[in-house]
Amino acid sequence: MLINPIFALQALPVDVNFASIAPELIVIIAGVLVMLVDAFAAPKQRWLTGGISLAGIVAAGVACVLMWNDAGTGGVVTSSFNGMIVVDQMRLSFTFVFLIVSALTILMSMLWVEREALPAGEFHSLLMFATAGMMLMASGGDLVIIFLGLEVLSIATYVMAGFRRNDLRSNESALKYFILGAFSSAFLLYGIALTYGATSTALEGGTTNIAVIADRIAAGTAIYPQLLFAGAALMIIGFGFKIATAPFHVWTPDVYEGAPTVVTAFMAAGPKAAGFAAFMRVFVFGFPLVATSALSIQVHAAWINALVVLAILTMTIGNTAALVQKNVKRMLAYSSIAHAGYALVGFIAAGVTLDITKQNDAIAGVVFYMLTYAVMNLGAFAIVMLIARGGDRRTELEDYTGIGFKAPALAFALSLFLLSLLGVPLTAGFIGKVVVFRSALDPAVMNDYRNVMTLLVVVGVINTAISAYYYLGLIVVMFFRERTTEWRAPRVPASVAVTLILTLAGVLYLGVFPGKVIDAFRRNAINVSRLR
Amino acid sequence: MNEFQLIAYLPILLMFLVAAGFGSSQVILSALLGQRKATKTKLMPYECGKDPVGSARERFSVKFYLIAMLFILFDIEVIFLVPWAVVFRDFVASGNAAFIYIEMMVFVALLLVGYVYVVKKGTFEWGDRARVEAETEAKILARQERLAAIQVERKAA
Numbered sequence: 001m002l003i004n005p006i007f008a009l010q011a012l013p014v015d016v017n018f019a020s021i022a023p024e025l026i027v028i029i030a031g032v033l034v035m036l037v038d039a040f041a042a043p044k045q046r047w048l049t050g051g052i053s054l055a056g057i058v059a060a061g062v063a064c065v066l067m068w069n070d071a072g073t074g075g076v077v078t079s080s081f082n083g084m085i086v087v088d089q090m091r092l093s094f095t096f097v098f099l100i101v102s103a104l105t106i107l108m109s110m111l112w113v114e115r116e117a118l119p120a121g122e123f124h125s126l127l128m129f130a131t132a133g134m135m136l137m138a139s140g141g142d143l144v145i146i147f148l149g150l151e152v153l154s155i156a157t158y159v160m161a162g163f164r165r166n167d168l169r170s171n172e173s174a175l176k177y178f179i180l181g182a183f184s185s186a187f188l189l190y191g192i193a194l195t196y197g198a199t200s201t202a203l204e205g206g207t208t209n210i211a212v213i214a215d216r217i218a219a220g221t222a223i224y225p226q227l228l229f230a231g232a233a234l235m236i237i238g239f240g241f242k243i244a245t246a247p248f249h250v251w252t253p254d255v256y257e258g259a260p261t262v263v264t265a266f267m268a269a270g271p272k273a274a275g276f277a278a279f280m281r282v283f284v285f286g287f288p289l290v291a292t293s294a295l296s297i298q299v300h301a302a303w304i305n306a307l308v309v310l311a312i313l314t315m316t317i318g319n320t321a322a323l324v325q326k327n328v329k330r331m332l333a334y335s336s337i338a339h340a341g342y343a344l345v346g347f348i349a350a351g352v353t354l355d356i357t358k359q360n361d362a363i364a365g366v367v368f369y370m371l372t373y374a375v376m377n378l379g380a381f382a383i384v385m386l387i388a389r390g391g392d393r394r395t396e397l398e399d400y401t402g403i404g405f406k407a408p409a410l411a412f413a414l415s416l417f418l419l420s421l422l423g424v425p426l427t428a429g430f431i432g433k434v435v436v437f438r439s440a441l442d443p444a445v446m447n448d449y450r451n452v453m454t455l456l457v458v459v460g461v462i463n464t465a466i467s468a469y470y471y472l473g474l475i476v477v478m479f480f481r482e483r484t485t486e487w488r489a490p491r492v493p494a495s496v497a498v499t500l501i502l503t504l505a506g507v508l509y510l511g512v513f514p515g516k517v518i519d520a521f522r523r524n525a526i527n528v529s530r531l532r
Numbered sequence: 533m534n535e536f537q538l539i540a541y542l543p544i545l546l547m548f549l550v551a552a553g554f555g556s557s558q559v560i561l562s563a564l565l566g567q568r569k570a571t572k573t574k575l576m577p578y579e580c581g582k583d584p585v586g587s588a589r590e591r592f593s594v595k596f597y598l599i600a601m602l603f604i605l606f607d608i609e610v611i612f613l614v615p616w617a618v619v620f621r622d623f624v625a626s627g628n629a630a631f632i633y634i635e636m637m638v639f640v641a642l643l644l645v646g647y648v649y650v651v652k653k654g655t656f657e658w659g660d661r662a663r664v665e666a667e668t669e670a671k672i673l674a675r676q677e678r679l680a681a682i683q684v685e686r687k688a689a
Contacts, residue, residue, distance in 0.1 A: 016631060032645055039652035 017080035020087050022063040023095055024135045030056020031128030038121020049124040050110050056128060057103045060135075064095050068520075079141055083209045086141035086281075089360060093367040093521045094138035094277040097374060101270040102131040104378045104502065108385065109262045110495040115390055116260075118163060127266070130156035134274035138281070143192045143208040146278045150188070150242065153271055154181050161259040161267070167391065173258025180241065180251040188238025194231030198224045210286040217299060218290040225295045232287060232303050236310070239282070242275035245310045245344065246317040249337045253321075256333035261392055264329060265381030268336040269374035276343060276370060280363060283307075284350050289446075300351070307348050308452055314341030315463040322470050328384055329395045331470055335421055336377065338467060343369045345456045346436035349445065352453065358444035364521035365435040371517070372420075372432035372510050379503030380417035383410055386490045400474060402483030410489065413500055415475045420507045422471040423464050428510035433464065435518060591670070598655050609643055 018025065033056070034049045041048060067087065079086050105127060113120040129152060136149030158181060162174025196206035199213050201221040207213055216222045240248040256264045283303055290296040318338030325331040343366055350362035387403070387410070388395045404411040420427035437460060440453040492500070510517060616636050623632040650656070 032642065035649050036645060039649045 015080055015082045017085075020067075020080040020085050021139065022067070023060040023099075024132055024139065026060040026063055027056055027128055027132045027135065030059070031125045031132065034121055034125040034128060038119070038125065041121075047110070049121040050106050053106050053124045053128055054103060057099050057106070057131070061096070061099045064092055064099065068092050079211075083211060084142045084145050085139050087139070089521070089523050090277065090280070090363050090367065091139045093364065094273060094370075095135050097273050097367060097371045098131055098134045098138070098270055100371070101266065101273070101374045101378065102127060104374075104499055105262060105266040105270070107495050107499040107502075108265065108378070108382050111493045112260065112262045112385065116164060123160065123163060126156045126160050130160070130266075130270070134270055134277075137274045138277035140278070140281070141210055143195065143210065143282065146282065147185075147189060147192060149274070150278065151185065153274060154185065154242075157181075157263075157267060157271060160263045161255060163263060164260050164391070167258075169258035169392075170260060171258075173255045176251055177255045177259075184238050184241030184248070187234050187241070191231045191234030191236075191238055194227050194234060196231075198222055198227035198231055200224065210282060213286045214288055214290075217287065217296045218293045220293055220295055222295070228295070228299055229302055232283075232299060233306070235282060236303065236306055239275055239279040240310060243272050243279060243340045243343075244314075244337050245340055246313040246337065249314065249317065249340075252337055253325075253330045253333040256336070257327060257329045257395075261329065261381055261385035261388055261395075264333075265378050265385075268332070268381070269370075269377050272336065272340060273370040273374065276340075276347065276366060280347055280350060280366065284347075284359070284363070289352075289354065304348060304351050304449065307344060307351070308456065311341050311344035311348060311456055312459050314338070314344060315459055316341075319463045319466045322467065325470070326397050327395055328397060328400065328474065329392075331397075331474070332377070332380060332384070335467065335471075336373075338463060339369075339373050339377075339421075341463070342433060342436060342460055343373070345440050345453075345460055348456065349436070349440040349442070349453060352446045352449040353439070353442065353444045354446060355444045358439075358442055361522050362439035362442070364518065364523075365439045367521050368510075368514070368518050369432040369436050372428035372507075375503050375506035375510065376417045376420040376428055379500060379507065380414060380421065382496055382499050382503065383414040383417070386410065386492060386496060389490065397474070397477060400477050401481045402478070403487060403489070404479035406483075406487055407489035410492070411478045413504055415478070416504065416507060418471040418474055420511065422468055426508075426511050428507045428514075431511055431514040433460070435514075437461075591673075595655075595658065602650060602655065606643065606647075609639075612639065 030053060034052050037052060038049055078088060106124065109120075109123060109127070112118075113123055133149045133151070133153030133156065136152065137146055138149075140146040140149055158174055158178045161177045162170050164170040192208060195213065196208050198206070199216045199222045200206040201216060202223060207216065217225075217228070222228065237248060241251070244252045256268065259267065287299050287303055288296070289300040315338055318334050318336075318341055322331050322334035322338065325334060346362055346366040346369060350359050350366065353359045353362055384395065385392075387399065416427070420429035423429040423433045437457045440457050445453050613636070616632070620632060623629060
């Protein structure tokens with residue numbers, strides 16, 4: 001019998017290691033279970049699906065911690081499935097952030113699905129699949145896995161954005177997100193295709209494995225080096241859409257405003273962090289600087305310079321546009337764009353730091369920033385959700401007039417979250433900014449980029465000052481304006497109260513005692529973020 | 533490089549012939565052997581429950597979309613079975629038979645879960661309950677449209 005030579009080549013030994021994808025598997029199994037329970041259980045069993053999802057997330061968290069402890073002692077491999085999956089510090093820390101975001105979103109959503117009479121099972125299973133997608137984006141060592149993770153995440157999020165299907169704004173948000181998201185996925189995919197073509201050598205076809213891409217660029221064996229620039233540029237656009245960097249941010253305010261508040265909170269915290277994980281994986285590890293290779297130096301300089309421009313634009317546009325917003329959700333959407341800009345500074349710092357320990361510290365800084373942003377952002381949106389009431393009707397700035405002393409607990413909590421978003425000392429946001437800016441000013445940064453990094457930090461600090469206007473503005477509206485109309489404080493249900501307590505504790509803990517968490521993300525010199 | 537030889541394409545010609553022969557034989561056989569009971573619906577050019585004559589911009593049930601969507605979903609997922617079957621022998625030869633078999637069974641089981649889910653959610657429910665629901669929805673929509681039309685008239689006046 002004839003054996004097709006091409007297929008015979010594919011039947012290499014399969015490097016199967018289910019332990020290395022245990023958290024992903026657990027979350028997916030929990031999602032499937034939720035679907036089945038939703039199909040068979042009687043309606044009105046909302047706690048059941050939420051409970052299963054939470055249990056799945058806790059189990060995945062335990063698996064993540066076990067891998068974390070093993071990783072230091074060399075117990076778990078550093079890559080598996082023939083390089084498709086990577087186990088390193090960056091992946092595990094990001095997984096940890098995603099699990100926290102999903103757990104808090106589930107807690108918040110328990111009230112919301114009840115009040116809006118929405119199908120809870122569908123929401124929770126979609127959320128679990130989205131979480132699995134985010135985790136795959138962080139753990140992929142291959143462009144294809146990263147793309148698959150991105151699609152799993154995006155498709156679930158498109159549906160979630162339009163979840164209040166009787167509401168026109170929600171439909172608009174879902175449609176916009178879907179069309180622009182599909183568009184950006186196409187950019188990313190085209191970038192991947194060009195990179196694949198660019199890295200083919202005289203003897204072999206191209207590659208989508210990030211480690212091999214880095215090798216071939218460094219060795220100078222890629223036969224179409226020019227294509228690499230186009231590929232990298234298209235990938236920057238694709239990822240730029242996902243993390244909402246200016247000028248690819250235009251979808252963000254509309255989508256965040258129209259989507260149900262719970263989903264907005266999730267979208268701003270989770271997928272953005274996942275986008276950063278994949279973005280950093282591809283660029284910091286796929287296109288690193290290798291001093292002996294002219295091509296590597298060119299590609300590295302190109303993407304660093306592009307990201308510097310993006311970061312400056314993102315911080316400035318996000319903050320200045322937020323100044324004039326009259327809708328709180330829109331304002332927080334622009335604030336999320338600005339925060340993507342601050343985090344980009346840490347990302348660039350990781351790119352221009354050659355020392356592997358310092359680079360690991362810079363990556364840990366970005367992860368820590370995403371964690372602090374997730375905590376304060378979810379907390380702020382939880383309160384926005386309560387004040388907005390059913391159908392997200394009251395989200396305008398004037399709906400917050402004078403509520404400070406009528407609902408003091410809520411107003412003080414929201415003020416704390418806003419101060420943290422602004423970056424006032426003793427809050428999580430402050431430490432996040434300090435960590436990111438410190439890695440940008442570290443002496444380990446390459447000499448050529450010292451000035452640029454200083455410029456980025458200066459722009460970041462100026463922008464923080466600008467952002468004080470709108471964050472403090474909302475606090476002023478809440479506490480120092482008289483309300484003429486009747487207003488009654490919303491009831492705070494138990495699950496949202498738990499969310500608020502957790503996020504408040506998180507903001508204060510990360511703000512006052514950040515050392516432990518940062519050290520956990522940094523780990524030690526032996527166990528750092530790397531591909532192999 | 534081999535020179536072009538028409539004879540190398542003989543299998544493709546044979547495949548065309550087999551396909552055409554199979555298609556036409558089925559039509560001829562059913563015409564010869566089948567029984568005919570002409571009803572009004574059956575005599576329509578397209579027997580899909582829609583009137584083929586008249587405006588194309590008719591409102592029709594969203595269920596058609598659901599069926600079409602599910603068809604595409606399962607259709608595409610089944611396509612994954614083909615490459616799997618093609619390389620199966622090579623995997624057995626390399627000693628990974630159990631792995632590749634279990635992987636595909638997991639995939640099929642996931643498809644089954646999806647199928648169970650859509651059945652339990654009533655996607656294939658075309659009975660009385662579904663009709664009542666659809667009719668109520670249509671009434672609500674029609675009422676909304678009428679209200680909108682009245683508003684437009686009022687604005688014009």
